[in-house]
Amino acid sequence: MQEKLTEDTITQEINDAIAALRDEKDSDPCEDLIRIRGVQSPAFASAAFALDIFYPYILYQDASPKLRDQIIDLLENAEAKERENIRYYHLLQALAMIGDDTAVKAIRNWQEHPRPWCEELSGGPLAHVEGAGWCVEADRTGDVSKRQLFFNACYALEKSETAAPGESVFGGTCDEICPACGCSYINVVLDGRDERLSFLELHGKIRIKYCESCVPWAQGMFCRYEEDKESTVILQDGEAGPFFDDADLNSRPPFVLSKKMVPTSYCDEFDRCAVGGRPAFLYGAGYLNCPECGRVMMHLAQLGSTWTDCGTHYIQICRDCKIAGVTYQQT
Ligand SMILES: [Zn+2]
Ligand SMILES: [Zn+2]
Incomplete structure (x- = not known):
């Protein structure tokens, strides 16, 4: 059952999967590598982002810090006049899937200081991150932090x-x-x-x-x-x-x-x-x-x-x- 894969084989498989995403808009090969095989690579997120593909959000879970910051910038600097709520919702979900300290901090900040795209999110952006498997809450001492839900x-x-x-x-x-x-x-x-x-x-x-x-x-x-x-x-x-x-x-x-x-x-x-x-x-x-x-x-x-x-x-x-x-x- 256990496969012995060399790094070259995995790189090739990642490249093939990304080619399917690019050429056929087929995310299944990428998803199989991530979900079934547990392959972690920032290449999935980079490729998806370049193609303006957000769904499934799991493509973003191992995004590079650089891409994470790029997504934060897009959400932070969105002007009301260029509001495209669905796109920003997707960006928020991608960021939630990344879910590291920087991502959590940014989302918490928008909860306190909503950006234009937050308008239609009932409960604010933090109410929409559970799909990524975490929430933010206060503990008994009142300290607020991220809690994983699985x-x-x-x-x-x-x-x-x-x-x-x-x-x-x-x-x-x-x-x-x-x-x-x-x-x-x-x-x-x-x-x-x-x-x-x-x-x-x-x-x-x-x-x-x-x-x-x-x-x-x-x-x-x-x-x-x-x-x-x-x-x-x-x-x-x-x-x-x-x-x-x-x-x-x-x-x-x-x-x-x-x-x-x-x-x-x-x-x-x-x-x-x-x-x-x-x-x-x-x-x-x-x-x-x-x-x-x-x-x-x-x-x-x-x-x-x-x-x-x-x-x-x-x-x-x-x-x-x-x-x-x-x-x-x-x-
Ligand atoms: Zn309880
Ligand atoms: Zn019954």
Whole structure:
């Protein structure tokens, strides 16, 4: 599986991918290198910028400091009369994707001192950076800083026919019934004692409880978890989903964590499932706010169509309040 690539081979592949971007406006080869292979190069951003291509914004994540400063200058010096809001929105997203200290400082400055292109951005520019996987907030002492909204470690969730009891992350139905639709809630079980999940800094097993049937209709479903105990559903809104009996809900095969870590962009292939890493939202950043403290929740796991019958479930967490939330998106 591991490829041994020389620097020359990678350079050639980057050049070929950029040629496809330039000649055919096809970003797929660049995206594959960045997302699937984890190739980091400022050449993607430079080429995209020269071609006036902004989307997908991930092309910009490894932009050079020079290009970053160029983008900041464009946004800083935009005059009201040359307002082209969509272009500036794209530039803002590219800068958010770069997301280093200088980029964050500039965006925070425009939040305080809006430029003409900020006019139509509800909540100001900072309200539009979550798609890049971070937010800015004050900590308990009032210090304001950037906070990343996903974990840098990622393990795939794979179907397994040979999972030992208790090893499967799909925990099946539990005894509790969803009051809205009458289905049993299901549990997604993550074992904080498993060495692979040590990055979650949990001290035991958590069971994230939610209603699979209602989750597509809710803005978010939340439960309070306690290590090595059942969790308690605390909030649920939206309409009721259809009824499924326990046999249907339990027909899913066991899912286990991959032996080895996978790239954080693993879930960019939408059918995939993983714990940790970066979420691939199908449209718009779908981070929930913790119902307890109001802070933006952190991405914990993505369950794509390999797991779900349709759509994608995004599980998020606030470790301070011990609350997990589940949200849903469908193409
Ligand atoms: Zn339900
Ligand atoms: Zn919280």
